Amino acid sequence: MPAPTRCVVEGTATGVDDAVVATTDLGYAYTPLRFAIRHLTLEIHRGEIFGLLGRNGAGKTTTVRVLSTLVAPSEGTGTLFGKEFRRCGRAERNRTGVILQSESYDTVSVYRNLLLYGFLRGVPRETSKARAEELLTLFELADVRDQTPWTISGGQRRRFQVARELMHDMELLFLDEATVGVDAITRNRILEYLQGRARNGLAIMFTTHILSEADRICDRIGVIHDGRLLRVASPADVRKAHSGTRTVEIEFGRAPSEAERNDLAARLAKRGVSFQTMEEKDVRFVFATEGPETLLAEVARWSADAGVAMSRVGMRESTLEDAFIALVSTSRPGTGPADSGAA
Structure with a gap:
């Protein structure tokens, strides 16, 4: 065990x-x-x-x-x-x-x-x-x-x-x-x-x-x-540690394919872009990051190469909800002690 x-x-x-x-x-x-x-x-x-x-x-x-x-x-x-x-x-x-x-x-x-x-x-x-x-x-x-x-x-x-x-x-x-x-x-x-x-x-x-x-x-x-x-x-420390200082929301003209999403994730990792979670909601992606400028530049390059146009870009202060999603989504599956049925 x-x-x-x-x-x-x-x-x-x-x-x-x-x-x-x-x-x-x-x-x-x-x-x-x-x-x-x-x-x-x-x-x-x-x-x-x-x-x-x-x-x-x-x-x-x-x-x-x-x-x-x-x-x-x-x-x-x-x-x-x-x-x-x-x-x-x-x-x-x-x-x-x-x-x-x-x-x-x-x-x-x-x-x-x-x-x-x-x-x-x-x-x-x-x-x-x-x-x-x-x-x-x-x-x-x-x-x-x-x-x-x-x-x-x-x-x-x-x-x-x-x-x-x-x-x-x-x-x-x-x-x-x-x-x-x-x-x-x-x-x-x-x-x-x-x-x-x-x-x-x-x-x-x-x-x-x-x-x-x-x-x-x-x-x-x-x-x-x-x-x-x-x-x-x-709450402030959770926000800072698990969601970064900015949340970037990017909406695309169409939903990227799985291969395109994987390519974007690989590019971000290769460039050393700091982000903790990427939430795909059809055509809207949400990034929690401490380096929004670098992230936006890399996403723009990927968008041009993949032919997936960006239709809207927004930036805001991260909320506790952003931090919660980041923390839970990055929790490794199978490491929890409760098998099932928690209430």
Whole structure:
């Protein structure tokens, strides 16, 4: 069995002694030969917003379930508030909030649901009532306060899920795709609320496929692919290391053939042009590079020789999405520890 590919980890959030979650070579297997995640090593610190980015099936939800101690790991070690995962009990879980993609609901109203959740989490009654009113307003649920969660829209239900978990005074919050199904205005309110809670010391880990969210509010991000963590760093460092400083988009008059694409790649390599990924979308190619001028000159020569005319050329600052595509697309196939089925 080949040695596992190690994740590149850069920096910490606020210090070395304030980690609320810490793992070393953590793994979770559905069966002895079918891993969802493996060799996961990371820390989440107080006051940090940590984003876990990955494609569908990369292992994000499984990671949340293991780190929040909802399921036990199959290998490796991990601690929650300094206590080993397998020894964690109600005391540690009461300091933690978890919002998953799919959850069950009670048959009482939205408002009474919030009060009930506060009661179960040990929040004083008057505090619960005041907090419920605040959250109903924040998440625009006041108009459906007397309806049951089953009768409101999907977007409202998702907002309710987030509001319900925020009823208690946790120290660590896990959110799995928390803004799925909500409109842009509500998404903005949720993100601003999370940033405010983080400034007051709440540690937050959230998964998302909306990379602009992570770029906006995360102190650090982890990119997970095929069940393994590829890189942990700040969004800015990930952009710089994996996408270069510029993204060049070139549109051709026709789609180049496979042989023509291979010829272009060979020419770029021969000229020593620095680029990390080439994404072919029919007639539009996207290059992430630190040498855009050299790249454009070589592509122009290839275009003339191959008879593939360039119809449009654009250049822009690279985004986190560009970096994510570059990082995932350059990950060697077959090196991931998870065989299949990561969630």
